[in-house]
Amino acid sequence: MKHQRRGFLKLIGVGGALTLLPTSITRAASPPAIEDRAVYIAASAGNNGDYYVSAFNASGGILYEQPLPGRGHDIGLRPNHVDVAAVERRPGLYGLILDRHTGNVRAKLHCPENRRFYGHAVYSHDGRYLYITENDFDQARGVVSVWDAQDGYRRVAEFNSYGTGPHELHLMPDGEHLVIANGGLHTHPDQDGRTPLNISSMEPNLSIIDRRTGKLIYQAALKHDWHKLSIRHLDVTANGMIAAGFQYQGDITDQVPLVGIWHPGGDIRPIEAPDTVQVRMRQYCGSVRFDTSGQVFAISCPRGGLVTFWDAQSNDFLTHIAAPDGCGLAATNRTGEFVGTSGLGNSWRMDAIRRKRVELPDDSHKSLQWDNHLRRMNT
Structure with missing residues (x-):
C-alpha cells in the first residue's frame, strides 16, 4: 500500500476510506530496527482440551508452557518480582502464582465456594496486594477480592465492585485507586456460569474505588438505550484517561458504539469507526x-478478524489491520506498535503508524491457540 509523508501519514482504509494520522503521532514514531528483548506471556490451549500459561520471546519462540487445570484468561504481573498471577476464565475456581522466568508454580489461590473468579487480576504498585474480580453469584453483585502476596497470598478482604459481572480492572496512575469494568451480566454456576440471566435489565458501568477501603470514588454508565453494551475491557493512560471496549448483547444489525473514552468525573464518551x-x-x-x-x-475484534487503532488525543479512528481471530494485545517499546496473538495460533507485530503487520518469524508458537489477552514482561 503506497503512502506519502507530508506532515501526516495517509492510510487507505476499508472501502477506500482515507485515514489521516496526526502529525504529533507520525513524528513520534520510533525508528525501525529497535531490538525487542521483552518476553510475552499469555494463557493458551492445545488441541486436546489442554490448557497452559505460555511465554515466548520477541521472535515468537516458545520459552515454556506451564499446564493449567482449566482454561486461563489474563495474567497479572507483580512489579519488580518474579511472580505472575494466572486466573481461570470465568466462572473460575483457581488462581496460580507462577515464576515469570520458568513457569513454575509458586502458590495456589482458591476461590471461596460462594464466589467465582472472573479472569482478571492486577497487583498494587508496591507488589504487596493482588486484586481479582469475582462474582458473588447468590447476591448478583460483583466483588474485588484482595490477596496479601507477602503473607502467602492469603485472602484478606473483598470490596464491592459497584456493579454486576465485573471483568477487567486496572490500577489508576496514582496507585491508590482501581478502575473496574462492570459488564452488567449476571450469571450463576448452576446455569453453566456463563449464560447471561439478565439481558433485559443489564446495567453496565465503569467504577473507580479506593484500593485500601473499597470506597466508591467515581462511576459512569452509558445511556439507558445502550444498556445491552457489556463493558468488558479497558486500559488506562499515564494521565488517567480510560479507553473501554464493549460487547453488545443485542442484534448484530443494531447500530451501537463499541468503544468508549472516560475521563473520571465526566460521562463515558462513545466513539465509532467508519461504517x-x-x-x-x-x-x-x-x-x-x-x-x-x-x-x-488498539482494540481487537476477534469475531471480525481485525484490530482497530485510535488516536488517544482526538479520540478519532485511525486505521485497522486484518488479524484473523486476533485478540491478545501488548504494547511494545515503540510508538504505535503492538504484538498481537490469535486463537488460530498466530502472533504478529503490528505497526499502527505504517499500517503494517508482520508475522513473528519463529513458528513454534503455532502449535498453541492463544487466549484473549497478552502481557509484555521486560527482561
Whole structure:
C-alpha cells in the first residue's frame, strides 16, 4: 500500500476510506530496527482440551508452557518480582502464582465456594496486594477480592465492585485507586456460569474505588438505550484517561458504539469507526491496549478478524489491520506498535503508524491457540 509523508501519514482504509494520522503521532514514531528483548506471556490451549500459561520471546519462540487445570484468561504481573498471577476464565475456581522466568508454580489461590473468579487480576504498585474480580453469584453483585502476596497470598478482604459481572480492572496512575469494568451480566454456576440471566435489565458501568477501603470514588454508565453494551475491557493512560471496549448483547444489525473514552468525573464518551469498519467489528471488542507513548490505543475484534487503532488525543479512528481471530494485545517499546496473538495460533507485530503487520518469524508458537489477552514482561 503506497503512502506519502507530508506532515501526516495517509492510510487507505476499508472501502477506500482515507485515514489521516496526526502529525504529533507520525513524528513520534520510533525508528525501525529497535531490538525487542521483552518476553510475552499469555494463557493458551492445545488441541486436546489442554490448557497452559505460555511465554515466548520477541521472535515468537516458545520459552515454556506451564499446564493449567482449566482454561486461563489474563495474567497479572507483580512489579519488580518474579511472580505472575494466572486466573481461570470465568466462572473460575483457581488462581496460580507462577515464576515469570520458568513457569513454575509458586502458590495456589482458591476461590471461596460462594464466589467465582472472573479472569482478571492486577497487583498494587508496591507488589504487596493482588486484586481479582469475582462474582458473588447468590447476591448478583460483583466483588474485588484482595490477596496479601507477602503473607502467602492469603485472602484478606473483598470490596464491592459497584456493579454486576465485573471483568477487567486496572490500577489508576496514582496507585491508590482501581478502575473496574462492570459488564452488567449476571450469571450463576448452576446455569453453566456463563449464560447471561439478565439481558433485559443489564446495567453496565465503569467504577473507580479506593484500593485500601473499597470506597466508591467515581462511576459512569452509558445511556439507558445502550444498556445491552457489556463493558468488558479497558486500559488506562499515564494521565488517567480510560479507553473501554464493549460487547453488545443485542442484534448484530443494531447500530451501537463499541468503544468508549472516560475521563473520571465526566460521562463515558462513545466513539465509532467508519461504517464499513464498524460493521466488521461484529459487535464485539476483545482487548484494549494503549501504546507505550499513550498516543494510540488498539482494540481487537476477534469475531471480525481485525484490530482497530485510535488516536488517544482526538479520540478519532485511525486505521485497522486484518488479524484473523486476533485478540491478545501488548504494547511494545515503540510508538504505535503492538504484538498481537490469535486463537488460530498466530502472533504478529503490528505497526499502527505504517499500517503494517508482520508475522513473528519463529513458528513454534503455532502449535498453541492463544487466549484473549497478552502481557509484555521486560527482561
